Amino acid sequence: MSNLSDKAQQAVEKMKVLLVEDDELLAESLAELLDDAGYRTDIAPSMRLAAALWASEDYTLVILDLGLPDGTGLSLLADWRKTKWSVPILILTARDSWMEKVEGLRAGADDYVTKPYHEEELLARLQALLRRQVHAFSTLLEVNDIRLDEARQQFSLAHQEWQTLTSTEFRLLR
Template sequence: MKLLLLEDDDLLAESMKDTLKEDGYVVDWAASIREAESFMSTESYVLTIIDLGLPDGSGLELLERWRKQGWQLPILILTARDTWEDKVVGLRGGADDYLTKPFHMSELMARIYALIRRRSGGVANILSVNGIELDEFSRRVSVNGGCWQELTSTEYRLLRYLMRHPDRVYSKLQLLDQLYSLEQDAADPNLVEVYISRLRRRLGKEYIQTRRGQGYLFVSH
């Protein structure tokens, strides 16, 4: 899943990106409102993290503008402003949650997970489709109640994306976009074939099907 991080503190942003990537997320980082709006115009995200104090404007005004434009994705405010009045203003402006600096990374991860789970209507950390169970906390997979298998970070991100969008065909480039952030060097689309092959060895060939000339899909039945 892909997140947008809008934070102008380079050191904090790098630390957050590393932690988020370790947990299986793909992160695009913007240090200004201009960059964030550019990302939002071309990319699709499951959640956005916004700092309020930015070099080219107010994160709160950006949040309110996005809500007026109809953006419905979860938005988490991250800021040093810690009074209850600031929190009320942020939440009324359209934020889904509010976390003040300094904070523990574990709390940030828990809040992100809760927001995504709430938006998807889920109540558990086990994603289950067609006999495949994916534990989104431990990044393990089980086939038809069998032993749990550990997944690499990339295997996990790819499988989670396919399982969250079953019966939809995705091209190599679309899947690659979910595996790597925009700032990374362009990856070879053939890497998708490599990871699809690895997942098939773990799950069985029947779960991830190939549509020749189109891409791949995870079958739900």
């Protein structure tokens, strides 16, 4: 990602991604790609684990496979959207018919990429989703002299240097 501007790279840093993928080798490879690009990645190989992580963590983005061992990713996606969860969701699947793509997008996916995929294209699509998300709402909260950047999970006191928070610190401060 050396061709990204410094500002774009900073926006990527500390973004937390939920990767819902049951293929262990693919999940590890993709998590490594995302980690190298500055994302923090949690892997969920099943709907059950994905739902548990969703309930306990704050994610900036989800990459969702449709074929999972305990159900379909589409039903998980529909459940998430019913709760008004607005996090961008990119479907990454081997299912490549136009009808399946339409079904995924209508179920609430923000983008749909078929396997096999090119790594640079996938990263560019994630950046596009995040760019649209950043423009949709402000991720900066301010109370008195405390500023909290939700997108980067950082805080600043009295407009001093930004400090990175752990997930627990971030949730408590927010």
